[in-house]
Amino acid sequence: MAYDEKLAQRVRDLVEQTHTISEEKEIFKGLCFMVDDKMCVAVHTDEIMVRIDPALDETVQEMPGCKAMQMKGRDMKGYYFISDDVLKTKKQLDYWVQLALDYNKIAKSSKKKKAAKKK
Numbered sequence: 001m002a003y004d005e006k007l008a009q010r011v012r013d014l015v016e017q018t019h020t021i022s023e024e025k026e027i028f029k030g031l032c033f034m035v036d037d038k039m040c041v042a043v044h045t046d047e048i049m050v051r052i053d054p055a056l057d058e059t060v061q062e063m064p065g066c067k068a069m070q071m072k073g074r075d076m077k078g079y080y081f082i083s084d085d086v087l088k089t090k091k092q093l094d095y096w097v098q099l100a101l102d103y104n105k106i107a108k109s110s111k112k113k114k115a116a117k118k119k
Contacts, residue, residue: 003030007084008043014090014097015041019104038109041100046084048093050100051107054078060099078103 008031015021015033023034030044042049049069052060054077060066065086069079087093 002045003043004046004084007046007048007087010090010093011041011043011048011097014094015101019101035101035104036109038104038107040104041097044081048082048084048087048096050080050082050096051103052078052080052099053103053106056099 011033012021012024015035019035021033021035022037025032025034027042028044030042030049032042033040039051041051057068057077060080061068063086065083067081067083068075069081070076082096087096
């Protein structure tokens with residue numbers, strides 16, 4: 001299933017109110033919004049994936065519609081899938097997008113830097 005284009009546009013509109021999207025990448029049947037060259041929010045099928053401060057893990061993991069992203073059977077700290085069931089209103093979507101944007105300011109970039117070539 002491809003990602004929900006209407007949900008992607010809603011996310012794009014929210015991010016662009018306060019930030020510049022440095023890149024939109026199609027990944028894993030979804031669309032990832034990069035802010036300051038860092039993964040911030042992605043739309044995956046009919047849900048979003050957010051990268052938030054891992055210090056909030058205990059707070060958000062019990063929230064309705066929130067599920068930790070897993071890799072090799074383990075929860076990935078700070079990465080969550082949010083069901084579209086809890087993203088119906090602008091206020092609901094804005095809550096999760098804002099958490100991702102807040103963390104983006106301090107998040108480390110996963111972008112690998114190429115070493116300068118010697119002549």
